[in-house]
Each structure stands twice: as structure tokens, then as C-alpha cells.
Amino acid sequence: MQEIHDSIVNKDDHNLYQVFINYKERLVIYGQYCSGVESAISSLDYISKTKEDVRLKLEECSKRANNGKFTLRDLLVVPMQRVLKYHLLLQELVKHTHDPMEKSNLKLALDAMKDLAQYVNEVKRDNETLREIKQFQLSIENLNQPVLLFGRPQGDGEIRITTLDKHTKQERHIFLFDLAVIVCKRKGDNYEMKEIIDLQQYKIANNPTTDKENKKWSYGFYLIHTQGQNGLEFYCKTKDLKKKWLEQFEMALSNIRPDYADSNFHDFKMHTFTRVTSCRVCQMLLRGTFYQGYLCFKCGAKAHKECLGRVDNCGRVNSVEQGPFKPPEKRTNGLRRASRQVDPGLPKMRVIRNYTGTPPPALHEGPPLHIQAGDTVELLRGEAHTVFWQGRNLASGEVGFFPSDAVKPSPCVPKPVDYSCQPWYAGPMERLQAETELINRVNSTYLVRLRTKESGEYAISIKYNNEAKHIKILTRDGFFHIAENRKFKSLMELVEYYKHHSLKEGFRTLDTTLQFPYKEPEHASGQRGNRTGNSLLSPKVLGIAIARYDFCARDMRELSLLKGDMVKIYTKMSANGWWRGEVNGRVGWFPSTYVEEDE
Numbered sequence: 119m120q121e122i123h124d125s126i127v128n129k130d131d132h133n134l135y136q137v138f139i140n141y142k143e144r145l146v147i148y149g150q151y152c153s154g155v156e157s158a159i160s161s162l163d164y165i166s167k168t169k170e171d172v173r174l175k176l177e178e179c180s181k182r183a184n185n186g187k188f189t190l191r192d193l194l195v196v197p198m199q200r201v202l203k204y205h206l207l208l209q210e211l212v213k214h215t216h217d218p219m220e221k222s223n224l225k226l227a228l229d230a231m232k233d234l235a236q237y238v239n240e241v242k243r244d245n246e247t248l249r250e251i252k253q254f255q256l257s258i259e260n261l262n263q264p265v266l267l268f269g270r271p272q273g274d275g276e277i278r279i280t281t282l283d284k285h286t287k288q289e290r291h292i293f294l295f296d297l298a299v300i301v302c303k304r305k306g307d308n309y310e311m312k313e314i315i316d317l318q319q320y321k322i323a324n325n326p327t328t329d330k331e332n333k334k335w336s337y338g339f340y341l342i343h344t345q346g347q348n349g350l351e352f353y354c355k356t357k358d359l360k361k362k363w364l365e366q367f368e369m370a371l372s373n374i375r376p377d378y379a380d381s382n383f384h385d386f387k388m389h390t391f392t393r394v395t396s397c398r399v400c401q402m403l404l405r406g407t408f409y410q411g412y413l414c415f416k417c418g419a420k421a422h423k424e425c426l427g428r429v430d431n432c433g434r435v436n437s438v439e440q441g442p443f444k445p446p447e448k449r450t451n452g453l454r455r456a457s458r459q460v461d462p463g464l465p466k467m468r469v470i471r472n473y474t475g476t477p478p479p480a481l482h483e484g485p486p487l488h489i490q491a492g493d494t495v496e497l498l499r500g501e502a503h504t505v506f507w508q509g510r511n512l513a514s515g516e517v518g519f520f521p522s523d524a525v526k527p528s529p530c531v532p533k534p535v536d537y538s539c540q541p542w543y544a545g546p547m548e549r550l551q552a553e554t555e556l557i558n559r560v561n562s563t564y565l566v567r568l569r570t571k572e573s574g575e576y577a578i579s580i581k582y583n584n585e586a587k588h589i590k591i592l593t594r595d596g597f598f599h600i601a602e603n604r605k606f607k608s609l610m611e612l613v614e615y616y617k618h619h620s621l622k623e624g625f626r627t628l629d630t631t632l633q634f635p636y637k638e639p640e641h642a643s644g645q646r647g648n649r650t651g652n653s654l655l656s657p658k659v660l661g662i663a664i665a666r667y668d669f670c671a672r673d674m675r676e677l678s679l680l681k682g683d684m685v686k687i688y689t690k691m692s693a694n695g696w697w698r699g700e701v702n703g704r705v706g707w708f709p710s711t712y713v714e715e716d717e
Contacts, residue, residue: 135227138204142230146394146403148201149241155198162191201238202695205231205711232711233402239695239709240405247271248407254293258302260311269296269373269388269409272366272673278335278353287335287353294366296373296388296409296672299341318374319344322367326557329357339364365637365674373672377538377545378427379412383513386426389413399425400667424670424678427536431494431512467509467525469493479506479519487511487518495525539670539678541635541704542566542613544579552579553586555636562633566591566613576609580621582630589625600624610680638704660687663699663713677706685713 166173180186208228215221247270254274255265272294278287279301291309293300298317302309320341328338337360341350354360379386390408397404397411398419404411412421417433475486489495493513500507506519537543544552547567556563556579564580569590576591578600589600591612597605598612601624606612613632621628665683669676679685679701685708689698696707 135223138208138227139230142234143394145201145234146237148197149238149407152198152201152238153242153245155194158194159191162194202235205235236695236709236711237403237405241407243694243696244406244408254300257307258293258300258309258311259305261300263314265293265295265300266408268298268300269370270672271295272370273363275359275363276355277363280351280353281348292352294363294370296370315341315350317367317370319347320349320371322364322371323551324364324554325351326554328353329360329558339367341367362674368637369671369673372538373423376412376423376426376670378536381427382429383416383432384414384419384426384429385416385432386412386414386419386421386429389420391420395420397422397425398430399428402667422670423672424536424539424668433515465497465527466512467495467497467527469495469525471524473520473524477521484508485518487516487520488514489520489524495520536668536670537566537609539668539680540566540610540613541637541702542632544568544636549577549579549588552588555579556581556586559636560634562630563636564632564634565636566609578616578632580628580630580632582628587625587628589621589628658688660690662716663687663697664716665701665713667712669708669712671706675707677701677704677708679708679712684716687715 166176176190177186180189205228208224208231212221212224212228215224248266250271251265254271255261258265274291274293277290277292279290279292280287289303290312291302291304293302296317299315301312301315303312304310320343323340323342325338325340328336334355335353337354337357338351339354339360341352343349352363354363373388376386388409389412391404391410391413395404395410396402398421400422402422404420404422412423412426413419414429414432419429419432421429469489469491471491473486473489475488478486487495487509489511490513493511495509495511498508498510498517500509500522505522507522507525508517508519509525510517538545542565544555544565544567546569547555547565552565552567555565559581561581561584564578566576566578569575569577575593576598578589578591580587580589591609592599597607598609599605600612600616600621604615604623606615616632618631620631663685665679665681665685667679668681669679671678677685677699683701686700687697688700688705690710695710697710697713698705698707
């Protein structure tokens with residue numbers, strides 16, 4: 119309060135925005151406070167009910183403090199209400215501020231308080247998830263490991279399991295988490311743990327042949343061990359349940375091995391951060407209390423799932439084994455170890471020949487920079503006529519001087535785009551696997567895959583006339599196309615165009631549009647079709663919002679967003695700062711602070 123008063127009275131409120139930015143990290147403690155308010159009120163009610171002397175004393179204090187207008191119970195809620203309203207108050211200030219500079223500064227403060235509100239809400243939500251996990255732990259006998267270590271729950275239910283070398287189906291109840299499956303046998307109201315499957319060692323595969331049997335408990339899919347050990351086959355009661363389980367397993371595996379986990383030489387893994395941590399890319403907080411984001415176990419970079427594809431080059435100089443990463447304070451060969459943060463504004467040079475310090479740079483310039491052909495150097499200082507330039511080797515992070523004729527300008531390569539949140543993107547996939555995915559889907563179901571034999575090239579696989587067809591997406595001069603006469607700046611643009619225009623523009627025998635993304639449940643498309651014919655089935659649209667940031671769903675209830683997406687808002691009633699809406703036919707929950715309502 120003192121800083122706000124000082125800003126208004128002594129500084130004509132020009133630095134008011136800075137007060138909120140400065141206090142952001144100090145206010146994150148309210149995440150734990152808000153999580154405990156409900157239990158605190160329950161405890162207070164119980165004490166007041168069972169101990170009359172305490173109740174009378176509290177009433178006396180209330181009357182003395184504010185004439186009985188507010189009880190302690192009322193006051194417990196006030197801090198939670200206040201901290202979650204800062205961004206709403208700043209939003210109003212932004213609306214009524216007309217000076218461009220002041221408006222820009224207030225928007226910085228608004229972003230900071232939105233990030234704080236989302237952090238507080240996620241800590242509350244995670245604490246609710248932890249209570250759910252505790253119930254699982256108590257209901258499963260013989261479980262000696264903390265369930266918390268397995269990540270967030272993705273789903274549980276009855277299923278039948280057989281190993282691939284046996285044919286007897288065993289009735290089991292499974293609990294699916296991000297990192298593991300707990301296989302149990304039901305014992306009355308409780309469960310007996312039979313085994314724990316470490317999902318980090320497995321991949322999922324559909325078994326389309328089982329769908330033809332058309333009887334209960336015949337719908338199967340495989341869990342295949344990546345090192346060739348014996349796998350498992352799961353059987354579901356109905357086709358819809360199989361689809362649901364496949365989606366939940368795929369979501370868990372995408373959390374373990376997200377796209378771009380190893381981009382730019384990184385080794386990102388899900389991680390629980392014990393301290394409040396910000397994402398290296400977007401600088402927003404990693405939210406929640408456990409498995410908040412991803413940590414590179416080589417250089418210690420921290421990021422959201424949706425930001426992995428945009429993290430700068432890995433330092434590759436340290437191994438992270440436990441706990442938060444701390445960069446070492448040391449010198450190597452007299453070179454200064456520079457910050458891992460890459461300045462995107464500095465020119466990048468490609469090394470064309472090795473240099474190990476001979477001939478050395480002039481003594482007054484500094485130490486030599488050891489480089490190898492193929493390395494990328496960030497140019498810090500250099501004139502066209504000088505023999506030596508100063509730069510940072512992005513592979514090692516070292517800074518020093520190198521011969522100017524040992525490098526040439528690096529071609530401008532755009533940062534990889536993360537398509538993993540798109541319902542049509544399959545990641546690296548071969549033709550046969552794509553055909554397996556599409557064989558039992560309706561015509562015009564499609565996916566876009568990264569061709570495994572052609573680095574960086576994509577293909578569309580689509581079911582047409584009951585057959586899987588494959589279309590190579592050509593890239594040339596930074597454009598994507600399947601027909602020479604129509605080119606697109608991005609893969610997203612190409613897919614969006616062919617959702618509404620027939621593929622026969624490039625292939626005369628393929629007279630269909632891209633209609634049904636393969637990750638989307640088949641009945642979803644039918645529901646969308648029904649909405650157009652019957653407005654009574656359509657949920658009321660409360661408003662339209664534009665996504666300000668990418669957001670990658672962590673489970674099937676959430677809605678992935680890409681920056682710029684137009685979102686139809688259906689519900690704003692969630693207590694935890696999440697709204698429900700629709701993007702391109704996909705419906706789910708998303709953080710309200712990730713969007714801006716279109717006025």
C-alpha cells in the first residue's frame with residue numbers, strides 16, 4: 119500500500135504499473151492461502167460449534183473491531199477475493215487510460231496480475247487433485263509408492279488385460295496417470311494392486327482387427343514395450359470406451375514425450391519444481407504444485423509444454439540429476455561462461471572450418487573461441503575489415519575470439535512450430551501406421567504426419583472411398599503446397615484452406631475436404647452437424663475471445679489453444695479461473711487468462 123500511495127502522491131502515478139510487477143513473485147504465496155481457505159473455514163465452524171467460550175470470544179472481538187459487521191469467517195475470504203481481483207481492476211484502468219505509454223505500461227502490469235491469478239487458481243486446482251490422489255492411495259491395498267510420483271490422473275475404470283504371449287483375459291480395474299498405470303483387482307469397495315506399468319517404457323498402438331467382432335469386451339489396443347520386452351493388450355467393453363481409453367493413453371504419453379522435447383539438443387522431461395519458477399520462453403509462471411512443466415536435464419532450462427519448440431539452443435554443459443538447476447560458476451580454458459539466454463536480435467554465423475586457438479587473437483582482444491565446422495556462433499562484435507571477431511558458441515556457451523574467415527552467415531531458419539495441440543497432427547508416423555489409424559474411421563477423416571524417412575517433411579493421410587490416401591506436402595522457398603498453383607505460408611494455413619476447399623485442386627481423384635481430424639471422437643462431428651439443424655442443441659455463446667498465448671492440454675477435459683485462435687465462450691462459472699469454449703469444433707476448458715475477450 120505504501121508503494122501505491124507513494125506512486126500516486128509523489129510520482130504522479132507514472133510508475134504505478136511497476137508496483138504490481140515488483141510484487142508479483144511475493145504474491146504467489148496466496149496460492150497456498152487460497153487452497154487452505156475452505157478447510158480453515160470448516161475448522162473455524164467446528165471449533166465455534168464445539169467450544170462456546172471460543173465462539174463468544176470471537177464474537178466479542180468482532181464487535182470490538184468493526185461493530186460485528188464482519189466475522190472472522192468473513193475476513194478469511196477477503197485476501198482470496200482481493201488477490202483474484204487485481205487483474206480485473208487493472209483491466210478497467212487499461213480501458214479508461216488513453217495515453218499510449220501509460221496504457222502500454224498498465225498492460226504489462228495487467229499481464230503480470232493475470233499470470234498471478236492463473237497461478238493461484240492452478241495451485242488451488244492442484245490441491246484438489248492431490249486430495250483426489252490421496253483417495254486413490256487409501257483405496258488401493260499393497261501400494262507402497264506415493265501415487266503423487268505418477269503425475270496427474272487421466273482416468274480409471276474396468277478393463278480386461280492379457281499379455282501378448284498369453285490369451286487369457288483378466289478382469290482388472292486400472293488407474294491411469296501421466297507416468298504410470300496402476301493395475302488392480304477389485305476387492306469390494308477397495309482394490310488390490312497387482313502391478314505398476316511404467317508408461318515411460320511403452321508406446322500405444324490400436325488393434326483395428328478387434329473392432330470387427332462387434333461384441334462386448336472385444337475392442338482392443340496394444341501397449342508395446344519400447345525395448346522389445348513382452349507387451350500387453352487391453353480390451354474394452356464398447357467401441358466408445360476404447361476410443362476414450364486410447365485418447366487418455368495418448369494424452370498421458372504426450373505429456374511424457376511431448377513434441378520438441380529434444381529440439382535444439384535439449385532433453386526435456388516432466389518435472390516438479392520446488393520453488394516458484396518461470397518459463398524461459400514466455401516468462402510466465404509454471405503453475406501448480408507438482409509436475410508444473412518441463413526441465414532440460416542437460417542445461418536446466420525450464421518451460422511450459424506449449425513452449426518447448428521455442429526454447430533456445432541447449433548448453434549441453436551440465437547434467438541435472440536432482441532438484442532445481444544451478445549454473446556453475448567456473449571458467450573453461452580461460453573463457454567466460456556466458457548466460458544461456460540467446461538474444462534473437464544478434465546475427466548467427468555458421469562455422470565452416472575448425473579453429474582451436476592457432477593463430478591466437480591479439481592479447482588485448484581476449485581468449486580464443488574453440489569452434490568446430492557445423493557449430494553456430496552468435497556474433498557479439500565484429501567489423502568487416504578485422505581479422506578476428508567476438509562471438510558466443512551456442513553449442514558450448516563459451517565466449518571468445520575467432521577468425522572472421524572461419525564462419526559464414528547462417529541461413530535464417532524459422533523456429534519450429536508446435537502442432538502437437540492440433541487434433542489433426544500425428545507427429546512422426548509411417549504410412550502403414552497412418553492407414554491403421556484411419557481404417558475404421560468414417561470417410562474424410564484425416565491426419566497430418568511428419569514423414570519419418572524425409573526429415574522435416576509432412577504428408578496428409580485421409581480416408582476416401584474406404585481407402586487411406588496419402589498426399590505429400592511440398593515445401594519450397596518457405597511455402598507449403600500440394601498443388602503448384604496454390605501456396606501457403608504455414609502448414610496451419612494449408613490445413614485450414616483444405617477444410618473448406620476440395621483436395622481435387624491438386625488431385626483430381628480426391629474430391630473431398632479435410633473434414634474429421636483423427637484425434638476427434640467420431641460422434642463430435644455428428645454433434646456439430648446436428649447443431650446447425652437444431653439450435654436448441656447448441657450451447658449459448660457468451661462471447662468471443664482471441665487466444666493471446668499457446669496452451670497445450672494436459673488431459674482430455676482441456677482445450678488446446680494456439681495464439682490467435684478465435685474461441686467461442688460457453689461457460690465462465692468455474693471457480694478456478696477456467697472457462698469452457700470451442701475452437702474449430704473442439705470443446706473443452708482453458709485458462710481464462712490466456713484469452714482476451716473481443717469487445
